[in-house]
Structures are given as C-alpha cells and as structure tokens.
Amino acid sequence: MEKGTLIIGGGVIGLSIGWRLRARGEPVTLLERGETGREASWAAAGMLAPVSEVHFQEDVNLRLGQESLRLYPEFVAELEAFTGKEVGYRREGGISVSLHADDTAELRHRFEYQQALDLPVEWLSATEVQNLAPALSHNVVAAVYSPADHQVDNRKLVTVLRCAFVQAGGILHEQTPVEEVRLLEDGPPAVRAGGREWRSEKLLLAAGSWSGMIPGLDGALRPWVRPVKGQILAVRAAPDLIRHNIRTPDVYIAPRADGRLVVGATVEEMGYNADLTVGGVFELLRGAWRAIPGVYEMPIHEIWCGFRPGSRDNAPILGETEIPGFFIATGHYRNGILNTPVTAKYMSELILAGTMPEILAPFSPARFSG
Numbered sequence: 001m002e003k004g005t006l007i008i009g010g011g012v013i014g015l016s017i018g019w020r021l022r023a024r025g026e027p028v029t030l031l032e033r034g035e036t037g038r039e040a041s042w043a044a045a046g047m048l049a050p051v052s053e054v055h056f057q058e059d060v061n062l063r064l065g066q067e068s069l070r071l072y073p074e075f076v077a078e079l080e081a082f083t084g085k086e087v088g089y090r091r092e093g094g095i096s097v098s099l100h101a102d103d104t105a106e107l108r109h110r111f112e113y114q115q116a117l118d119l120p121v122e123w124l125s126a127t128e129v130q131n132l133a134p135a136l137s138h139n140v141v142a143a144v145y146s147p148a149d150h151q152v153d154n155r156k157l158v159t160v161l162r163c164a165f166v167q168a169g170g171i172l173h174e175q176t177p178v179e180e181v182r183l184l185e186d187g188p189p190a191v192r193a194g195g196r197e198w199r200s201e202k203l204l205l206a207a208g209s210w211s212g213m214i215p216g217l218d219g220a221l222r223p224w225v226r227p228v229k230g231q232i233l234a235v236r237a238a239p240d241l242i243r244h245n246i247r248t249p250d251v252y253i254a255p256r257a258d259g260r261l262v263v264g265a266t267v268e269e270m271g272y273n274a275d276l277t278v279g280g281v282f283e284l285l286r287g288a289w290r291a292i293p294g295v296y297e298m299p300i301h302e303i304w305c306g307f308r309p310g311s312r313d314n315a316p317i318l319g320e321t322e323i324p325g326f327f328i329a330t331g332h333y334r335n336g337i338l339n340t341p342v343t344a345k346y347m348s349e350l351i352l353a354g355t356m357p358e359i360l361a362p363f364s365p366a367r368f369s370g
C-alpha cells in the first residue's frame with residue numbers, strides 16, 4: 001500500500017484538493033481519464049456569484065458559496081505567487097437586469113430576500129444602470145447591483161492548478177481512466193487503471209459527473225450524480241465594453257479581459273448527449289442580444305457544452321464515506337468554480353486530520369444513506 005492519497009479525476013476539484021494536500025506534505029497521486037481540466041471545469045463561465053444566484057431556502061449552499069468567495073483572494077494570490085501565472089480574477093461585481101414589468105416584480109422579490117439575508121445588494125433605476133454599464137439595452141427597466149459577485153477565467157484557473165499540483169510534487173497520470181474500484185477488507189478500495197492496481201492509505205473520488213459510473217461502487221458508496229448539460233458560447237467584443245457579470249431572466253454574460261463575452265447557459269437533462277442545438281444556441285444569442293443589442297454585430301468566437309455534476313438535491317457531496325479513508329468531493333453542479341477554494345481547504349483538512357469541518361457537515365455523503 002502506498003503512503004498518502006490517491007485522487008480520481010483532474011478537474012478543479014481534484015487538482016485543487018491535491019495541491020492543498022501537497023502543500024501540507026501529503027504524498028498525492030492523481031489519475032485522470034483524459035487531459036486534466038477539459039470537462040466541466042473548462043466549459044464553465046467562471047462566475048463567482050453566490051449573491052446574485054441565491055435561491056430561496058438554500059441557505060447552507062449560500063453559506064458555502066460566501067465562505068468560498070471570502071477565501072478566493074487569498075487562494076488566487078497564493079496560486080499566482082506559487083506558479084507565476086495569473087488566473088483572470090476580477091471583482092467588478094454583477095448586475096441582474098429586468099427587461100419588462102414581470103421581470104421587475106421577480107427581481108424585486110429576490111432583492112427583498114437578499115436584503116433579508118443581509119447580502120450586499122443595491123437597487124438601480126434605469127438611468128443608474130445605463131451609467132454603470134452603457135452597453136446595456138435602453139429597454140432595461142431596473143437592476144440589482146451585487147458588488148460582491150466576482151469572476152475568474154476558469155480555463156486559466158484549472159490550467160494553473162495543474163501547474164501548481166505538479167510543481168508542488170503531485171504525481172499526475174493523464175490518459176489513465178479508472179476502470180474499476182475493488183472493495184477491500186481493510187482500508188479504502190483499490191483502484192484498477194492503466195493496466196495495474198493502485199492502493200493508497202486514502203482514496204478521493206472527484207470525477208465530476210462521472211463519479212457514480214465507476215464499476216465496483218454500489219449501494220451507499222456510489223455517489224448519485226447526474227450530468228446536467230449546459231450549452232454556452234462566446235462572442236468577441238471590444239475589451240471593457242462590459243466589465244460586470246450581467247444576468248437576465250434568460251441568460252448570463254461573463255466578460256473576459258480580452259473582450260470575449262461568455263454567454264450561458266442552457267440547463268438540460270440529456271445524459272451525455274453533447275450536441276449543440278439550434279434551439280439552445282438561438283435562445284442564448286437572443287437572450288444576449290436583448291440585454292446588449294451590440295451583440296448583433298459581434299463575431300461568434302466559440303460554441304461548446306459541458307456537463308455539470310448534479311446530485312439528488314443539487315448540493316455538493318463532500319466528506320468521508322462509511323469506509324474510513326475513502327472520501328468523495330463531487331456534485332458541485334452550477335457552482336464548482338465558485339466552491340473550489342472552500343472545497344480544497346476543508347476537504348484537505350478532513351483528509352489530513354480525519355475530523356469533519358463544521359461547514360462541510362450539511363454536505364456529507366451520509367445524507368443520502370437509506
């Protein structure tokens with residue numbers, strides 16, 4: 001049996017936990033089916049928006065997201081200083097807009113809920129929105145400004161996390177799909193991959209929406225995660241035409257430093273069907289054009305899709321299973337980029353110290369047993 005932790009899956013979650021474990025001296029080996037960071041972590045828009053995305057009665061998710069947002073600046077500073085590479089972290093805030101009266105009622109309803117939770121939000125009139133973001137449509141009726149909502153270039157983030165993991169001494173095996181997991185009498189399961197069997201003191205499953213598909217994990221050990229497809233696209237605008245995350249009832253628009261506007265995303269229960277559909281792309285383009293009319297003239301840069309890992313209650317699954325030494329970190333659904341620092345910090349603490357941090361308690365895999 002090898003010392004240390006074996007990780008299955010090299011998205012933002014597996015890589016960031018691996019990096020934090022290495023920083024504390026833990027030997028770590030990571031097995032990745034393809035190339036690291038090319039699945040959901042590549043497909044995302046990179047919005048870090050727990051305030052704008054707050055859903056009624058999802059207070060524990062909000063708390064996790066807020067803690068992660070609090071950790072973000074330090075996480076990014078440490079990552080950038082360690083690797084010498086930047087990840088495109090921006091703090092301009094987010095603007096949720098309404099484009100007609102029905103939208104305004106819904107926006108007001110959410111605004112009151114945000115205020116009741118003491119979240120930093122500000123109601124803006126049409127004129128105030130125009131002053132803040134002049135490229136927005138003159139049809140914008142009102143808006144809510146959330147200064148605390150930030151963004152990151154998730155493709156840079158996952159690429160830099162890979163560098164950090166390897167630079168810190170993590171052992172990475174790409175093109176090494178885990179084909180089976182074998183339960184043992186003592187210790188965490190053994191893993192078959194790359195024509196051999198791997199056994200470590202600790203095993204972490206972080207295979208995104210594929211986490212429940214590895215043969216050998218049955219019953220309570222198998223995390224129930226489904227793929228939730230998102231079609232998403234980018235258009236090319238002048239840099240700084242838009243500086244904030246823009247959210248409408250139909251789409252969101254996340255600006256990148258080079259001027260690209262990422263427009264997302266559909267939410268589809270289609271299994272792993274990766275088709276880009278006329279309807280999906282049409283709705284995204286129409287939604288973007290309604291919010292920013294100038295989109296009509298912009299070149300399309302790229303269209304792609306990805307699979308969000310969604311659990312039964314759409315909240316992450318974080319913690320130790322009923323087998324000591326066997327851990328799970330998946331099910332991050334729409335917020336895996338946001339929740340990377342909080343997952344990395346507290347999961348690495350759990351793996352090293354063996355005690356469940358209080359903030360992770362609501363997300364334990366045990367909540368689905370029985």
Ligand SMILES: Cc1cc2nc3c(=O)[nH]c(=O)nc-3n(C[C@H](O)[C@H](O)[C@H](O)COP(=O)(O)OP(=O)(O)OC[C@H]3O[C@@H](n4cnc5c(N)ncnc54)[C@H](O)[C@@H]3O)c2cc1C
Nearest residue numbers: 009011033040041045046047178208230306335336337338
């Ligand atoms: C369209 C879209 C937009 C999104 N926008 C945002 C956003 O704005 N903000 C936000 O916070 N989140 C967003 N998300 C969600 C976020 O992308 C995910 O929650 C997050 O990337 C999940 O990370 P992960 O590491 O768990 O999964 P992944 O990135 O999917 O990584 C899992 C890895 O495991 C590997 N793997 C799978 N099976 C095996 C196996 N058998 N053996 C070895 N390796 C295996 C895969 O190849 C993959 O590299 C978005 C997602 C999508 C699809």
